[in-house]
Amino acid sequence: MAPQSPPEARPRPIRVSGAAPGAGHSAEFLANPALFMLRAWRECGELAEFDLGGVRNILMVGPEAHEAVYRAPDDQLSAAEPYKYMVPVFGEGIQYGAPLDIERQQVKFLTHALRPDKMRGYASAIAQEVEAWVAGWGDEGERDFYDEFKELVLRTSTHCLMGSEFRAKLTEEFGALFHDLEQAISPQAVLDAHSPDEAFAKRDRARARLQELLMDTVRARRRDAGDHPDMLDVFMRARYLDGSALPDELIPGMVVWIMFAGFHTSSNTASWTAVELARHPQYAPAIAREIDAVYRPGGDLSFAGLRGLPALDRFVGEVLRLHPPLVTLMRQVMRDFEYKGNVFAPGTVLAISPYVSHRVPEVFPDPERFDPTRPPPKSVFGAIPFGGGRRKCVGNAFALLQVQSIFCALLARYEFEPVDPPETYRGRRRAKPMRWIGEDRRRPRPVSGPRGVPDRGPRDLPRRRSPGGLLACGGDPRAATRGAARTGAGGRALLPEPRDHDCRRLMPNTGSAWLSDNPDKAWAEKLFLTFIPVFVIYNAVIQKMGWLDAGTFWHVMQNAAMWLPYCVLLPAWLRRQSGVPWAQSYWFKLNLYMAVWVFFATYYHTEYFFELLGLRYRFPFVHAYFDSALVGPDEATAAAEWKKVPVGMYLNSVAFFIVYHSAAVVCMRRVRRFTLPWNAAARRAGWVAIVAAAALFFAWAETYLYITGDAAANVWYVDVHAMLRFGSIFYAMYFIVSFPNVFRLDEDPGAPRWTLSRTVIEASFVAIASLTLLDFWANWIGPIV
Numbered sequence: 001m002a003p004q005s006p007p008e009a010r011p012r013p014i015r016v017s018g019a020a021p022g023a024g025h026s027a028e029f030l031a032n033p034a035l036f037m038l039r040a041w042r043e044c045g046e047l048a049e050f051d052l053g054g055v056r057n058i059l060m061v062g063p064e065a066h067e068a069v070y071r072a073p074d075d076q077l078s079a080a081e082p083y084k085y086m087v088p089v090f091g092e093g094i095q096y097g098a099p100l101d102i103e104r105q106q107v108k109f110l111t112h113a114l115r116p117d118k119m120r121g122y123a124s125a126i127a128q129e130v131e132a133w134v135a136g137w138g139d140e141g142e143r144d145f146y147d148e149f150k151e152l153v154l155r156t157s158t159h160c161l162m163g164s165e166f167r168a169k170l171t172e173e174f175g176a177l178f179h180d181l182e183q184a185i186s187p188q189a190v191l192d193a194h195s196p197d198e199a200f201a202k203r204d205r206a207r208a209r210l211q212e213l214l215m216d217t218v219r220a221r222r223r224d225a226g227d228h229p230d231m232l233d234v235f236m237r238a239r240y241l242d243g244s245a246l247p248d249e250l251i252p253g254m255v256v257w258i259m260f261a262g263f264h265t266s267s268n269t270a271s272w273t274a275v276e277l278a279r280h281p282q283y284a285p286a287i288a289r290e291i292d293a294v295y296r297p298g299g300d301l302s303f304a305g306l307r308g309l310p311a312l313d314r315f316v317g318e319v320l321r322l323h324p325p326l327v328t329l330m331r332q333v334m335r336d337f338e339y340k341g342n343v344f345a346p347g348t349v350l351a352i353s354p355y356v357s358h359r360v361p362e363v364f365p366d367p368e369r370f371d372p373t374r375p376p377p378k379s380v381f382g383a384i385p386f387g388g389g390r391r392k393c394v395g396n397a398f399a400l401l402q403v404q405s406i407f408c409a410l411l412a413r414y415e416f417e418p419v420d421p422p423e424t425y426r427g428r429r430r431a432k433p434m435r436w437i438g439e440d441r442r443r444p445r446p447v448s449g450p451r452g453v454p455d456r457g458p459r460d461l462p463r464r465r466s467p468g469g470l471l472a473c474g475g476d477p478r479a480a481t482r483g484a485a486r487t488g489a490g491g492r493a494l495l496p497e498p499r500d501h502d503c504r505r506l507m508p509n510t511g512s513a514w515l516s517d518n519p520d521k522a523w524a525e526k527l528f529l530t531f532i533p534v535f536v537i538y539n540a541v542i543q544k545m546g547w548l549d550a551g552t553f554w555h556v557m558q559n560a561a562m563w564l565p566y567c568v569l570l571p572a573w574l575r576r577q578s579g580v581p582w583a584q585s586y587w588f589k590l591n592l593y594m595a596v597w598v599f600f601a602t603y604y605h606t607e608y609f610f611e612l613l614g615l616r617y618r619f620p621f622v623h624a625y626f627d628s629a630l631v632g633p634d635e636a637t638a639a640a641e642w643k644k645v646p647v648g649m650y651l652n653s654v655a656f657f658i659v660y661h662s663a664a665v666v667c668m669r670r671v672r673r674f675t676l677p678w679n680a681a682a683r684r685a686g687w688v689a690i691v692a693a694a695a696l697f698f699a700w701a702e703t704y705l706y707i708t709g710d711a712a713a714n715v716w717y718v719d720v721h722a723m724l725r726f727g728s729i730f731y732a733m734y735f736i737v738s739f740p741n742v743f744r745l746d747e748d749p750g751a752p753r754w755t756l757s758r759t760v761i762e763a764s765f766v767a768i769a770s771l772t773l774l775d776f777w778a779n780w781i782g783p784i785v
Contacts, residue, residue, distance in 0.1 A: 012342060013058055014044035024051025030187040034327045037353040047342065053191055057330075057349045060339070061357055063379035068339050069331055069350055070381065070389030074100055079391050081332035082349055085193035088203060089181050089260070091211070094253035105240050110258055110394045113234040116303075116517060117673075119401055121229040122160040123303035126402055129156045129167075130409040134297075137413075149270040149406070154178060156402050157259050157266075163230040166217050174213065178263075180206035181256070207256075214252035222248070231258060261395025265325040265386070266402040272323040273316055273407060278416040280370055286311045288411050297412045306404050307517065312411075314372040316403055320385035322370060324354035325399075329387050354384045378581055380753065389752075513673045514666045520580050521746050524571065524587035528662035531566050535659050538562050543710035551621045552647070559651035567591055567658055584753050586746045590658065592756060593745065593763045597738065598653040600767035604628050605734075606645050608774045613727045614718030614785035616642040617649070626650070656702070660735065661742045664694035668743055695735035700728040719785045726784045733773045738766045 016039070019025050028036045029052060040048040041061050048059040060069060069077060080096040080103070087097040095103055112118075133152050154175055159167040184193075184203035193200065221228070221236060235254045238246040246254070277284060290312060294305030333348040344350065359367040363382045364374070377383055386393035515522035542548060542558060550558065571587040582588050607628055609615035627645040637643075671690040672683075703723050717723040741762055746753050754762070 013047035013049040016040045016044055016048050016050040019051050023053060026051075026053050026191065030191075033187055034353070034355045037328060037351070037356045038359070041353075041356045047339075052349075055349055056347070057351055058344060059351045059353060059356070061353070062360060063363065063377065063381040065339065066352055066357065066381035066384055066388060067379070069352055070387075070391075072331070072337060074390075076333070076335050076337055077331035077350065078334050079331055081334075082190070082330035085189040086185070088193060088200070088207065089185065090257050091207065091250070091253035093247075093250050095257055102240070106246075106254065106257075107394060109235060109238040109246065109254065110261070112238075113231040113258070114394065114398050118229075118231075118234070119397065120303040122398065123306060123401060123405065125159045125164070125230075126156045126405040127302075127409075129159055130405050134409050134413065145274045146267075146271045149274075150267045151175070152406065153263055153266040153270070153402060156405075157263055159230075160398070161231045161255055161258060162214075162217060163228050163232060166232075174210075177206040177210050177213075178259070181210075181260075182263075185260075210256065211249075211252050214255055215248070218248050218251050231255070258395055258398075261393055262399040262402065265393070265396060265399035268323070268325050269316065269319060269399065270403050270406050272319045273403065274416050276315070276319050276322075276370055277411075281415065281417075283311070283315055283372060284411065284415055287315060287407075291408050291412050295408050295412055297409070303401075306401065306408070309404060309408075310519075311372070312404060312407060316400065316407075317383075318370055318372040318374070321358045321364065321383060322368075324358060324385040326385065326387060326393070327355045328353050352384070352387075354387075357382075357384060375577075376580070380584065514670050516669065516747055518586070518746050518748070520578075520584075521586040523575075523578075524585070524590065525662055525666060527571055527574075527587065528567070528590070528658055529666070532659050532663065534566055535562065535655060546710075548619070548711055548714045549621060550619075552624045555619060555622050555646060555648040556624075556651065559648040559655075563651050563655040563658075567655065583756055589745060589754055589756065589759045590661070590742070591654070593742065593759050594654045594657045594661070596760050596763035597767050598650060598657060600764065601734070601770070602627070602645055602650050602653055605767075605771060605774060606649075607643075608778065609731075610643040612774075612778055612783045613723055613730060614783070616716050616718065617644065617646060618642045618714050618716075619646045622646045622648070657738075660698040661739065664691075664698065664735065664739045665743050667694055668739065691736060691739050692732070694739060695732035696728060698735060699731035700724060703728060703731070717785075722784045730774070730777055730784070733777070734770050737770045737773065741766050 016025060018028065020027060025036065029050075036050075037059055040050055040059050044059075046061050046065060048061075050057050050059065060066070074080075080100070083096045086095065090097060093102075095106060098106065129152065133148075133155075155167065155170065158170055158174070180199075180202040184199045186199070188195070188197065189200070217232070218236065221232065227233065232251070232255065235246055235251045236248075240246070287309070290309045294302075294308055329352045331350045331352075333344050333346050333350065335346055337344045337348075337350070358364060361367055363377050363379075381388055386396040515525050539562070547554075547558060567587075568591055571585070572582060575582070575585060575587065578585075603626070606615070624647045625639075625644040626647050668687070668690050671686050674683075674686070703717070703720070717727070745759070745762070
């Protein structure tokens with residue numbers, strides 16, 4: 001039975017019951033943070049106050065609370081203070097052991113190492129490890145997947161981080177040292193990371209030894225001075241804003257940091273994915289069919305192929321909802337923080353629990369039911385498996401790349417089947433081995449599950465955590481993942497037609513070299529590309545029929561009909577059940593962006609076209625004009641010389657610019673994704689070339705096709721040939737500024753979406769930048785006619 005919502009939050013936080021004198025709730029928190037947080041929420045609601053050794057903590061639950069915390073600046077809510085226990089693990093001078101401005105730059109180093117172009121190389125390395133891992137399995141057997149996944153992820157991580165040479169020399173010592181670091185990340189460390197505890201002594205010895213091992217590799221690389229397709233190479237080339245290099249002695253700390261950022265997520269999520277596949281075998285056939293389309297056992301597992309697995313992506317997303325890798329995230333108040341009338345004083349610790357928040361029925365109906373087809377929450381702060389805001393886990397995309405790679409290799413060969421009923425795989429109880437029986441993977445079997453066990457949602461509330469402290473999974477995957485694989489993908493039940501899943505899902509899945517990795521943006525790009533022939537035909541009909549010579553009302557209507565039905569109303573209707581709110585959708589923001597930019601361009605910039613390029617508008621039956629009164633000639637002269645802008649052009653230009661930008665952006669992306677062996681300088685040159693070429697093409701093509709066609713009596717240039725030869729360069733400056741900016745709009749699926757206010761600001765900036773370039777032309781070159 002799904003849990004009921006707790007009581008409504010009251011004006012003040014409710015104190016959690018059961019505090020012990022002096023220690024507060026420390027004992028219960030240390031025993032199981034996830035279950036303690038769950039009890040606190042059920043008992044107290046949105047704001048629950050608890051005591052950890054005399055420190056006041058506030059658990060904040062729900063999208064509103066998450067947004068308030070994640071949007072707060074670092075100097076108000078500090079992540080560094082409550083996570084000081086990580087400094088002995090990563091080392092002084094790294095992340096929480098570094099000043100805030102240095103840490104932010106280090107985060108950018110990690111982000112650079114995890115860009116999509118880098119991830120393509122990591123996919124190949126992971127594929128090698130996964131193929132070697134499954135090569136000797138055979139047709140049947142038993143495996144403890146929790147331990148297996150940890151070992152595999154350690155291998156894949158070191159291969160991608162340190163390169164194939166280091167991976168080839170990987171010994172059991174490295175794994176043991178990493179294990180000692182991991183064991184020291186515990187609730188006890190939160191309270192006192194320097195207490196005389198054997199786990200902390202082992203941590204310090206392991207960190208010192210890892211420093212030696214990793215520094216040996218760094219020094220060898222410095223002597224080699226070649227290019228290497230791994231993260232270590234990125235760190236060794238990294239530069240701070242002042243131009244100084246990342247010191248060599250800090251590079252091992254960066255390696256340990258990114259290892260932890262991806263290791264826990266990968267191993268725990270892989271373990272729970274195996275459990276949920278065993279519990280819900282009806283989803284396996286659709287996932288297996290996707291894998292069949294991009295991968296064959298023993299073949300190459302490409303990054304492009306991994307981006308085309310939406311069913312697996314949704315399945316893993318639901319695993320992350322119920323079993324998030326981050327149980328608790330904490331921020332310490334540094335200056336007064338207000339939320340719903342409550343003012344939290346400095347020293348208070350604010351806690352957010354993805355494990356609890358993903359079980360709120362108002363956000364996730366029937367939250368304990370495992371359902372990969374459920375739509376994403378309406379708020380971007382509803383699902384937070386990796387945290388949110390500026391401090392969202394930097395290793396999430398790399399971690400999910402590993403999880404998808406692992407299950408591509410597994411599900412191409414095997415399926416998971418428990419011996420005991422699926423509902424017994426929970427909490428403290430270790431799972432019985434799962435059978436591994438060889439048969440043709442495409443042989444159908446009943447939908448109901450293995451051995452007739454009906455499909456059930458997870459009912460497990462973990463009774464102890466897996467190793468890894470607050471960074472561990474919400475529950476112990478070891479208790480649920482000792483398992484085996486069986487060849488055969490299971491029954492033929494299909495997933496429903498995929499809903500357009502949330503573009504915040506961190507593993508791209510469009511599978512296209514042309515379209516965005518963000519599925520929401522990719523969908524809109526496909527729609528706007530189909531608008532191009534509609535746009536061309538519509539303009540041709542209007543011009544051939546002579547409908548440009550219309551009165552004010554029909555002039556406005558025919559331009560509105562060119563833009564609004566296909567570019568606004570159609571996507572609004574098609575995407576009404578996508579789960580992505582319209583205000584967060586790329587299709588809406590592109591329309592908003594173009595409307596804002598076109599307003600400034602038409603109101604101000606057209607005056608430059610009149611005076612410098614010789615543009616003229618003649619619409620004798622239109623009586624409504626709207627343009628700048630202080631730029632260009634006086635109004636009487638402007639009207640007599642056909643230098644006035646009809647109001648319909650504000651609608652007309654939006655449609656034109658949507659076409660230009662949609663086509664240009666996909667071409668720019670294709671050039672950026674070329675896999676040719678270009679160096680960085682060549683890639684930058686290619687990018688500049690495609691932007692310039694696209695800008696010149698559309699500037700020239702509009703002039704040639706629109707001005708020299710049937711519309712020439714209404715829109716013309718005083719000297720068309722001069723406009724085609726030189727004026728197109730002037731016009732192209734618009735697009736040289738705007739194409740790269742629109743390319744950035746919601747491009748990264750792992751980054752926060754642009755807000756509407758940011759969209760307006762970015763469009764306004766482009767308008768100002770292009771106006772500045774036009775004015776420079778006026779000063780330095782002057783009119784072309």
